[in-house]
Amino acid sequence: MGKPDHVLVLVHGMGPELKGGTLQEWAQPFLQSLNDIALDHRDALPRGSLFHDYPALIVDAADAVSDAPTTWVRVLKAHPVVGDEYLDLVITEASWGNDFIPATVRATYDWSWGVMVTVVRRAARMVWWNMYPRAHAGLWGWILRRLRDGAMALICAVAFPAIILGMILLALAILGTPIPAVGRLVGKLLTAFADFLGDPATWQRKQMQAAAMRQRVAETIERWPDDHLATTAKPTRVSVLAHSQGAAISAQVLLQGRVAASNFICVGNGLPLLGYARWGGRSQAGGTTMAPKRNPVQDWLECSPGLRWINLWAKFDFVPAGPVASDAGANNTEAFRELYGRSPEESPGPEEHPIYNSSALIKDHIVYSQNRIEVIDPVAQLIYIAADQPATTPGQLWLPPLTVPRNSLVPALQTRVKVHRLLVRCLGMARLLAFISGAIMVVPLLAKVTAWPWVGRLTFCKITALNNQIVLWPCTQAPEWHRPGDWWILIVGIIVLxxxxxxxxxxxxxxxxxxxxxxxxxxxxxxxxxxxxxxxxCYLACVLLLAVALPLAVVELLSAHPATVSGAGLAWAAGYVALAIALTVLSLVGRPIAARPARRNPPA
Known part of the structure; x- marks a missing residue:
């Protein structure tokens, strides 16, 4: 189909991946965004323009099952000066997940113990900086510091015991696999554990398999030589978008100068956590190989000076856990200080773009492809305008905002980003209120259920009573917190509600x-x-209605002692309303973290 103008190489992260799955996951939202951008530019042209009736996007070919799944697309450029009609774009996938023998469950388990403490420590540091990034004085600063300290204590008090308990239970499950019944019961769980964490364990411990991962990524990129700096009639730009462990693999290939590309875009970057694989090396002009280093930023400056490197990380993604440090796998506290303007020094590094995904520690890492406003649209805009824009000077943000020639749309697009960020920030507040509301409603709701005669018939209460068996809820009286035997049903009820x-x-x-x-x-x-x-x-109104007003109404209508009867009940209701309002205010106030330009010059 000829030579493309731009090639986007997608590199998946850890975990099992279907051939073509990464292409289908990312290509569809990218094509939708490119279609909208092309329509914006086309509609900005005067009526009667040559390009005004052209289709905005054409998919010429799509192959999701070959060795390198690829789709060929034409995007309307509608450039009245240059005269170009369409941008020829190729989106392909580097599928490295099946190029090595999977790690065993036992090997993955042994590796997990060493990584566990590192992950929790990095996640705690990330939450610390996200909650209190700036030096506030007075009462507001004191409140923020107390909230930060409380969150840190809660994370450490819950995370470490929960993870250790989970690891102990996992060890018992592994030991029980030779038993036929137990093996069938826990086999799928152990397989999922090895599939998800076996890839990073292999990257760090199996050097030959790690080399095979790098080889797959390098060969996929080499199929499309980047010659945008050459004096060719139709230059091709190559952009690599890599997620999680795929970013660590791609970094060792691109930053050490093995292959050339124009843009390296990391989402949920696994390089800070996993680092380089051992027994690698970086190339130098003349074909000599230098000793491998663990400093990707230095590699980028020395071996790939023409590569544009951008780091997109969600604020609560525990894998990158913030900006890139100068040393792979190192403490990124200094990088956080520089990002928030708390350090007078400025060390070299890539462009840093904190984004808002879902405000959840685990989910944040897996939903980058669903974040159209802060991931898909800006990268699609970068691809679309790359042929028209000159090379960005060092020290300037090059990831373009989604803007169009029609000035009337620019304020709406800026509002779109602000509303998206606030909606995501309110998700955490809504989660907390949802479970608090469950704790408020569980006793009166279960008491009401216990009073229904048909519930007793369905649970065979009379039969169990005749046989003198142990009788549990709902065959007995309504559960209450002052009876420890009822705690299990109350906890289950809170979780369900x-x-x-x-x-x-x-x-x-x-x-x-x-x-x-x-x-x-x-x-x-x-x-x-x-x-x-x-x-x-509208969203905040729904949260306050369903998670605040509804549980208070349930208590008022179903409880044997409504809140209106006692002053203590009214005080608790007022306190819950005040808590909901305070959490809402905390979710809305404060400025988002600003993006940081690339720093190419090492400190003097």
Whole structure:
């Protein structure tokens, strides 16, 4: 199909991956974004323009099952000066996940013990900086410091015992696998554990397999030589977008100068946690090989000076856990200080772009491809304008905001980003209120259920009573907190009610409203009116209604001692309302972390 203008190479992260799965996961949102951008530029042209009736995007070919899954796309450029009609784009996938023997469950388990403490420590440091990034004085600073210290203590008090307990239970499951019944019961769980964490364990401990991973990525990139600096009739730019462990693999290939590319985009970068694989090496001009280092930033400066390196990381993604340190796997406290303007020094490093995914420690790492506003749209814009824009000077942010020639759309697009960030920041507040509301409603709801006669019939209460067996809820009186024997059903009830409330508020309602914020075009190509801050107000109203007003109403209507009867009940209700308001304010106040330009010059 000829020579493309731009090639986007997708590199997946750890865990099992279907051939073509990464291409299908990322290509569809990218194509939707490119279609909308092309329509914005086309509609900005005057009526009667040569390009005004051209289709915005054409998919010429799509192959998801070959050795290198690839799709060929043409995107309307509608450039009235140059005269170009379409941008020829190739999106391909570097599938390294099946190029080595998978790690065993026991080997992965042994590796996990050493990484566990590192992950928790890095996650705690990330939360510390996210909660209190700036030096505040007075009462507000004191409140923020206390909240930060409380969150840190809670993380350490819950995370370490929970992980250690999980590792002990996992060890017991591994020891029990030779037993036929136990092996069948826990086999799928252990397989999932090895599939997910076996890849990084192999990267760090199996050097030959790690070399095979690098080889796959290098060969995929080499199929499309980057010659945008050459004086050719149709230069090709290559951009590599890598996720998680794929970013660590791609970094060792690109930063050490093995292959050439124009842009290296990391999302959920695994390099700070996993580092380089051993027995690697970096190339120097003339073909000589230098001793391997663990300093990717220095490699980038010395071996790949023409490579644009951007680091996109979610604020609560525990894998990158913040900005890139100068030494792979090192403490990134100094990088955090520089990012927040708390350090007078400035060390070299890539462009840092903190983003908002889901405000959840684990989920943040796996939903980058679903973040259209801060990941998909800016990268698509970068690909779209790359042929028209000159090379960005060092020290300047090169990841472009989503702007179009029509000035009337620019304020709406800026509002779109602000509303997206606030909606994501409120997710954590809604999760907490959902489970608190479950704790408030569980006793009166279970008491009401216990009073229904048909519940007793369904649970065979009379039969168990005749046989003198142990009778549990709902065959007995309603559960109460002052009876330790009822705690199990109360805890289960809180979890069920909290999950249901969270699914409604953060699943259906948030998804619908956030979808209205991120959508820009209908299927027919017409503009979608921006929801703006109205979506945020509607979401907060739903949270307060379902997670605050509803549980208080349930207590009022179903409890044997309604809150209106006693002053203590009113005080608790008022305290819960005040807590909800305080959490909402904390979710909305404060400025987002600003992006940081690349620093190419080492400190003097």
């Amino acid at each position: 909290g999950c249901l409330t969270q699914q409604v508020v953060n699943g259906w309602i948030w998804g619908m409203l956030h979808g209205r914020v991120e959508r820009r075009r209908t299927l027919m190509g017409a503009h979608v009116p921006q929801a703006g801050f109205g979506a945020l107000v």
